[in-house]
Amino acid sequence: MSASDKEIREGLMEAMGRITSFWGFSKIMGQLYGLLYLSSNPLTLDEMADSLSISKGNVSINVRALERWNMVKTVWVKGDRKDYYEAETDFWKIVKGVLREREKKEFDLALNSVSNLLKKSAEAQKANKTAETAFAIERLKKLEDFIQTMDKLAGVLMTLEDLKRNFLGLAKKK
């Protein structure tokens, strides 16, 4: 690996660190992913720990997290007891998975909370009609409607293969 390759690798590690950090993953997850992404051969825990100058325990935990999000795959190298890892390079697959497991769940939770509050408000109003309660109901309905729409939107985004075409079509038209 030439000096310049090293520079490039480090540049990507830094960029990926920033990205994952921004999206609520750990920075080290990004750096590990960047490292693996530019590696033409799978790497071991020790190699990664060495490359990033962090402890093996830290690598272990973060690589497992990356695996959990399907951003990294384990590779078996015959005749070697070590575990080897390589990057999942299908970004659409990754995005789809994250969207499903994380954002979708969060929308559902929010929707649930608000719907429950609405139910409570309706009951409160039945027992005792006040302007305050009427106001709350109105606002909560609006919020519920919004979250429902966002939820549907997330659902649509999960069919990303199609979207790659559709969206770009839309974008050009503008």
Add this chain to the structure above:
Amino acid sequence: MSASDKEIREGLMEAMGRITSFWGFSKIMGQLYGLLYLSSNPLTLDEMADSLSISKGNVSINVRALERWNMVKTVWVKGDRKDYYEAETDFWKIVKGVLREREKKEFDLALNSVSNLLKKSAEAQKANKTAETAFAIERLKKLEDFIQTMDKLAGVLMTLEDLKRNFLGLAKKK
């Protein structure tokens, strides 16, 4: 305000706290927003500090952050020196703004980094052809393409008014 109204208000504050926290804002921003969203009249710093049992300084900082993201508006009450605040209730406007200022910027940054790395790789290859460099170029190109698509997608999402219609149409069709 009845006992139940208080319950509802607190429920929404909790839910909003979770949501904003998930999306990378502070939890208190969410709680403040929830409080204002269910308030039929604008509130002052002290009222908010009191409702959330947090210091006025903390409210000051977080309300300013909410203002920065256009989630809260200042209201002038004639004859009162205090500042009053109320929630922006147009969620689409909020989302659009956040998307533009935050996610879009992050995509642009990522795109920039990767493009730069690609340029560097190309130069490295000119000077010294290696399999490693060729591999890096290939992967970086793929990544650049992906980020570009995501970037365009974010651009499309910013025309959310239209999307509310288009998307839901798509979603139903499925």
Add this chain to the structure above:
DNA sequence: TCCTATGTTTAGAAAGTTCTAAACGTTCGC
């Protein structure tokens, strides 16, 4: 059955974030 090479867990250190109380600066009524 040991011993060694390996991945995982953990306890506490280090770093980072967020909160409060108090000091500060500003504005307005007098």
Add this chain to the structure above:
DNA sequence: GCGAACGTTTAGAACTTTCTAAACATAGGA
């Protein structure tokens, strides 16, 4: 101008997160 009523800033406390080094567990080869 002076004092009171504000909003803002800040220094440090409290809390949270992340990291490391070391202990631990496991599995394979001798």
